[in-house]
Amino acid sequence: MTGTTDATGSQDVRTALTAYRESIDNLDATLVFLLAERFKITQRVGHLKAEFGLPPADPAREQEQVKRLRRLAEEANLDPVFAEKFLAFIIAEVVRHHEVIAQNAAQGDAIAAAKSE
Amino acid sequence: MTGTTDATGSQDVRTALTAYRESIDNLDATLVFLLAERFKITQRVGHLKAEFGLPPADPAREQEQVKRLRRLAEEANLDPVFAEKFLAFIIAEVVRHHEVIAQNAAQGDAIAAAKSE
Numbered sequence: 001m002t003g004t005t006d007a008t009g010s011q012d013v014r015t016a017l018t019a020y021r022e023s024i025d026n027l028d029a030t031l032v033f034l035l036a037e038r039f040k041i042t043q044r045v046g047h048l049k050a051e052f053g054l055p056p057a058d059p060a061r062e063q064e065q066v067k068r069l070r071r072l073a074e075e076a077n078l079d080p081v082f083a084e085k086f087l088a089f090i091i092a093e094v095v096r097h098h099e100v101i102a103q104n105a106a107q108g109d110a111i112a113a114a115k116s117e
Numbered sequence: 118m119t120g121t122t123d124a125t126g127s128q129d130v131r132t133a134l135t136a137y138r139e140s141i142d143n144l145d146a147t148l149v150f151l152l153a154e155r156f157k158i159t160q161r162v163g164h165l166k167a168e169f170g171l172p173p174a175d176p177a178r179e180q181e182q183v184k185r186l187r188r189l190a191e192e193a194n195l196d197p198v199f200a201e202k203f204l205a206f207i208i209a210e211v212v213r214h215h216e217v218i219a220q221n222a223a224q225g226d227a228i229a230a231a232k233s234e
Contacts, residue, residue, distance in 0.1 A: 035193075073153070
């Protein structure tokens, strides 16, 4: 009987694990689409910054974001240290995008200037 | 007139930047709450794994997740390399949680064993 109980038990574990993983997969899809939307907006910010010669990084804004996300993380029962690391991870990618945009804009200006000479 | 146009121009830039940042902040709040929910589920997975002696990491499952997220990233016009780095970042945190849960479970077993002697 122990064998039967074990088999049923491990079947239950597999069923539970599969259900959890389905939820994780749904949340991951949502995260990917949200991140894509977030980068679409930061790309627009990057173009705006490049056009008006603003620096790619903004430490004052980042400090505000960290403070706010830590507060939201606490409310959501998420480790605030992890939330801060997460924001740093995203911002590093955003700054990388902004640098590429600024570089391309500068190259575009140089090409335009060369053409106008 | 150039001065006035510049002032209006930079006011427009500030307004546009503020609007973009409000959207970014909304998406960030959503990301934090989604991540909190994701970790709630992986904590349950951690307890299940600890209870049934399953290993904290699962390379086969991770490979499937990477493949799926890269496909979803392409669909969302998000850099698949970034999506993969993002998943690795999240999974590292999950595995850390699972190890803590497994350790605590082992300690609990040891205490229970000591008490029963």
